[in-house]
Amino acid sequence: MTGDRTADVLDATLRCLQRYGAKRTTMDDIASETGVSRSAVYQYVRNKDDAVRRLAERMHVQALRHAHEAAAADAPMADRVFGILAAKVELATGPFAESPHAAELLDEQARLCGDICRSFTGDLHGLLVDALNGARVDQPADAARILLATTCGLLSNGRPELLRRASDAILDGLGSTKSSEGEQL
Template identity: 55%
Template sequence: MATDRLDEVLDAAYDCLTRYGVRRTTMDDIALRMGVSRSAVYQYVRNKDDAFRQLAARLHTQALRRAREAATAEDAPYAARIRGVLAAKLDLVRRLTGDSPHTAELLDEKARLFGDICGTFTAELRHLLTALFAQADTPATLEPAEAAEVCLALVTGLESAPDGERLLGPATDALLTGLLSTPALSRR
């Protein structure tokens, strides 16, 4: 039950974030959105910053869970697994940048409140991709960690493309043709 209430607090914080941004949102705004007193909100979060940190952590954790599921889908070819990891990042970014200009704050690696959460998320994706490229036997001219960086650069570019979701498949396929040996594309 406490988890449900925390989720309500975080949902209300997200709604306030979309409307006002981090700086202009108050604990009263979050409480009002929930229909409870401010003291009721303090039962679940220490303050506004804590609410937004927990919100950022929740969103990044959900995206990381999807990335891990894609990476560990052993019945899928490596290309599909890599595409799934990249899609988890792209989906998170597109959702947050699409909901409001303010929600993009949750993606800022330089932000005081969220930087470490964003940095950890990207590091985890890099780790998943590096492991996949190591398993898939990348060409000798490229280290698995370098292949992971190339993929992260690709998805970062697609984040600002108007039709990035549509382009993810063809862009990933084209990129992976060079990063994976041909047998690895169909290997499981």
């Protein structure tokens, strides 16, 4: 392999994980999927666990980038909140969604990547709290937890298309205060 082909190795890791899961994927599988020797793969990752963690980090970083963009958007608070939550849906319904092995990269209880998932959820919580603070919502930390729990519930029930309705309903129920811009919650 010439140049930094780490992305190629991680893409190959994703394809292997989709097929076999983390336990059954081997470095030989990753090498074969990348089209190089196993020793060449070791130039870019230390071992299989490192490849899996780097892949999980890449996926979570991309979704978090989208959440930050939504949080910073010049849009009504309800749209910003929905955009932040949509980043979690994007991650869960992305390229790994159809695989029975998705939990290995996306579950907070997963052995290899749970800490990455927990950090991502914590970051989303912080973005939601900031958005809700700007709208003067009472107990924004609790409201953010409710919004995240609802999002997780919709994902686990296979109904992410209800996210907008659910987030709007929760925001409507949070109170009758108005934001500094006069926006009704």
